Structure formats: structure tokens, C-alpha cells
Amino acid sequence: MSCDAVAVSALLWFAAYSPGQAAGPAPAVQQQPAAPASVAGEPLFQDIVKRARQLKTEAESYRKTLAGADTAATAKALKGFDAFSGKIGELSSLDMKGHLTLKARGAVDDLKCILRGISQDLPEKLTAVGAAKTIKDQDLALRDMVYLLNDNIEVITAPPQPAA
Template sequence: MTLMVAPLSACATTPASVNAIAKEQPYAGIVKQSGALKARSDTYNKAPSLTLLNNAKFQAFVADVGNLSEQNLKAHFDMKARGTDNDLKCVLKGVSIDLKLKHDALLAAKTDAELKHTLTELSALLSDNIDVITTPATVQSGMDCVLEFGASGT
């Protein structure tokens, strides 16, 4: 009996494909900014303190979160104008809304624990923002914005 072994190169996994739109603007910019904001969020979350609210760098970070919310909404409208990928169009709008909520929650935090909770949620949302843009659509994707946000939400 002869044991056949496949060459190592045949066993190597191929890198996951990346959605082509992730290379276009504004999507590439959103991915880049989301990654940078996630790193900053994770750094602030190591020692969250309400004293951060008076820190100029933290205030700039919060403003950048608000800006990213606006960029996601613009990307939503770009997808709508293209008439393509209803799923991504809807998710970008949802991320925009959620980023605005996190922005407001950062400013409204009353305890270190609230700030930590918001930074943790923000970090996860920023990861999601990257993933939804970089991951190619599948046959199963296809959210309907009208169902998600109502007739005015498309």
C-alpha cells in the first residue's frame, strides 16, 4: 500500500477574496478610517476615564467618529445612486446611524463604566464597518432597506 501525500502547496489556503468596491473611494477611505478609529478606541478602552472627555485628542477622536458616520451615509447614497447591492446600501445606512449613536454616547457618558461600554461597542462596530465593505456579497445577502428603515430610509 502506497501512501499518497499532497504537496504542501496544495494544502495552503487561498486568501479570502475582497469585495472590489473596497478599493474604490469613498469605501477604501471608510475602511482605512474605521481601522484607525478602532485602534484609537481600543487604546482609550485600556484605561477609560471621564477625564478623557476634556482631552483634546479624545475630542478629535469623537469628532472623527461623527465624520465617519457621515461618510457611511454618503456611501449609502452612492450605493443607492448606483442601483446596486441593496445589502451593502442598507448596512452602510445602519452603521451610519449606529456610529452617530456611539458618538453621542461617548459625549454623554456619566461614569467610567459607561465610557468603557461605549468604547467596547464602538470597537466592534468599527470592525463590522470594515467587514461589510471588504467582504464580497453572497447569494444569501440582500436586505431590503424599505423593510429595515421604512419607505423614507432608502
């Protein structure tokens, strides 16, 4: 590049600068939404987590009683299943209460929707356990129940995330 070309470039560059001219608007930057406050310390949600943990332990215990049995055999009667069923119904109601509580607060995060889904899924999983005809079906239904109860615990105790 010749010296004349460099001089012209410098002249144009300096000419474009005006000391009295205010800087233009800052470039737009998309702000990330703030994560919602955690509800894990609130009594309702602590109760949900406590109950879900207890029921998960019971469901895992039921699965242990099935271990080693012939998978094609007729499903076993599960000791205390009626009480277990009642507790699942109570947990389902608490999950719906949690959903409604968050909805009333105007929450826009995923937790309120997940709690509603779990509330609806718990009775379905319970029905599948009760309707199982074989040990294999019973074990699979209990496994699904354990996963759902674990999800119930983790969605409340996990750090909150901004709405998707």
C-alpha cells in the same frame, strides 16, 4: 412476478416511447442571483475602511486607559476626544455617501443598507461615550464603538453576497 406481467410492463414502457416526439421542457431550476461586484477596491470605500481602522485603534486605546480603574469611579476625560468626535462625524458622512453611491447604482445587496445604518449609529455611540457617568459606562460605550467600527471595516472588505 410472472413472465406475462413483465412482458406487459415492458410493452407499455416501450409503447410510451415515441422516437419522433421531442423531449419536454427541462425542469425549472431556480437560478441563484449573482453576487454583486466588490466595492472594496474603490477609493471611497478604501477611505472608509482606512478611517474606520484608525478610529477603532483610537477607541481601543481609550479603553486601555480605563483598564484597571475603579469601574464605579467617575468617567475620565479622554485625551483628544474632540478630534476623535470630529473624525467619527466625518466617517458617518462617508458611510452615508457610500450608501447613496450604491443606491444610485441600483444596488440591491445588503451593503447599502448596512452603510446607512452604521452612518446613523456612529453618532449615537459617540453620544453614549460622551454621556457616560462612570468608568464602567464609558468602557461599555467604547466597546460598542469598537464593535461598530469593526463592522464598518468588515462589511466592506468581506466578499459580496447576493441579496437576501
